[in-house]
Amino acid sequence: MDDNTETAPELQISEWINADQPVTLKNLRGRIVVLHAFQMLCPGCVQHGIPQAKKIHDAFDRKDLVVLGLHTVFEHHSVMGPAALKVFMHEYRIPFPVAVDHPGDSALPRTMQAFRLQGTPSLLIFDRQGELRAHHFGQVHDLIIGAEIATLLAG
Amino acid sequence: MDDNTETAPELQISEWINADQPVTLKNLRGRIVVLHAFQMLCPGCVQHGIPQAKKIHDAFDRKDLVVLGLHTVFEHHSVMGPAALKVFMHEYRIPFPVAVDHPGDSALPRTMQAFRLQGTPSLLIFDRQGELRAHHFGQVHDLIIGAEIATLLAG
């Protein structure tokens, strides 16, 4: 886990799916936030990242930890819009809220830029104070992720 | 394997991807044809059907056997059009030709209707005379599919 404790920027989102109202990191203070950044047509996300995020969502008490998806499209924008994402989420039975990263004016969407994401899948973990404490690109073993989460829960 | 030897109807296709020119079952007479019917946002297709079709494509000599994909969209049509399919094929590195089932005038596309497909994934196997000899809906073990193919190759 990185010892990166600078205050994290806020999510910049154009639309939320599976959420009653927009979610902010600020409003989730007091809880651990696990943010899974993915693209719906990224094989590594479908095979590894999303199943892992679903398991995290099932394994921890929602009073302590919230899993969020971030659909951060940086290629093939025209075929991975919100309508396609909603079908994907239905077919893959994604139970947690998913945010559509704000496309902004450049090829890279805004939250992706703000957090300097290197690609998908990425997994970011924020502590109860909203600070970014882990930032993984690619596959990370469940044992490691479980340990990182519990360290923040105990902190 | 069904002993279903009636002459199969022809594919009804609006567009081919990964093919130099349109493919017909008639022109493939003399070779075994394995047709994998899928939808790009169907989890069972992504997890089982497409990897199996790729393995079949790799395992047999193309002079004897041809693998074709059939993108047969019967739900969520607007987000699984040809442009999205091309991105999907690129991301999942699908090496064989894929046909877009002709949407026709009803909810079910034409080839799906003509072959009475029950859903996706489906796997159809045609013998060298172009007759439909096996029709599977859902997952079938590689051992069984390998045996069905070899039976037709030997026939």
Add this chain to the structure above:
Amino acid sequence: MDDNTETAPELQISEWINADQPVTLKNLRGRIVVLHAFQMLCPGCVQHGIPQAKKIHDAFDRKDLVVLGLHTVFEHHSVMGPAALKVFMHEYRIPFPVAVDHPGDSALPRTMQAFRLQGTPSLLIFDRQGELRAHHFGQVHDLIIGAEIATLLAG
């Protein structure tokens, strides 16, 4: 599949388990025989070879095809004797007959020598005439094995 059609030597066995009486290749003429050579403490056998042999046993009609195990111990003999093998077969629920390769006088047991097995897991396939038609050392994909079996069934 090798085009190795010399008449195969007979199995040289000190004991059969899961068999009412001793089995010979000669007595199985008229049926395909799939022989899975393994050692009970060989990880590749436990993880790949034995599950594949069980699937073959389940997938084909016993009138046409017989699966046999060959416990061919060439190392650590003292801890892989018949009593240990019987416990292993019980715990791993092996449903087909297993032969104990005759230890003979050298480090390598007799059937292993006669068939020039390179190690475990090995998979040998005999046609209806008792000729050895395929000899694999290591892992081979189910699709290939299914095709080889069906080719012999059709021959």
Add this chain to the structure above:
Amino acid sequence: MDDNTETAPELQISEWINADQPVTLKNLRGRIVVLHAFQMLCPGCVQHGIPQAKKIHDAFDRKDLVVLGLHTVFEHHSVMGPAALKVFMHEYRIPFPVAVDHPGDSALPRTMQAFRLQGTPSLLIFDRQGELRAHHFGQVHDLIIGAEIATLLAG
């Protein structure tokens, strides 16, 4: 994780393998101890428990956490003695110390009785003070085990 904080009994061991000298829970005070109880011919141990124990061994710093195996034979004793276990450990490349549970005078070995193990695989986790904090029988997800370990590391 159970909130079972009674002081744990000591291991009762007839032989250690992969250890320079006998190990006691008492001497490991100050470190987390993960004890994986298994039998070498138990399929659930081979397929799930041992790979998980190896991953735990690799994932954490040995200054903080020690993984121990406990070979706790309660059936088929004659074929799972120390000589067979040593071959098994060599073939499966088990890198951590493994204790042979003292057979005692009854069918159940002594440590198994002292800790009231229900069978194999079992996973026991002790905190830095040597207290038993988690006791699992059967398969438990890596995410949960990772979290339990980190909770004790942070405690």
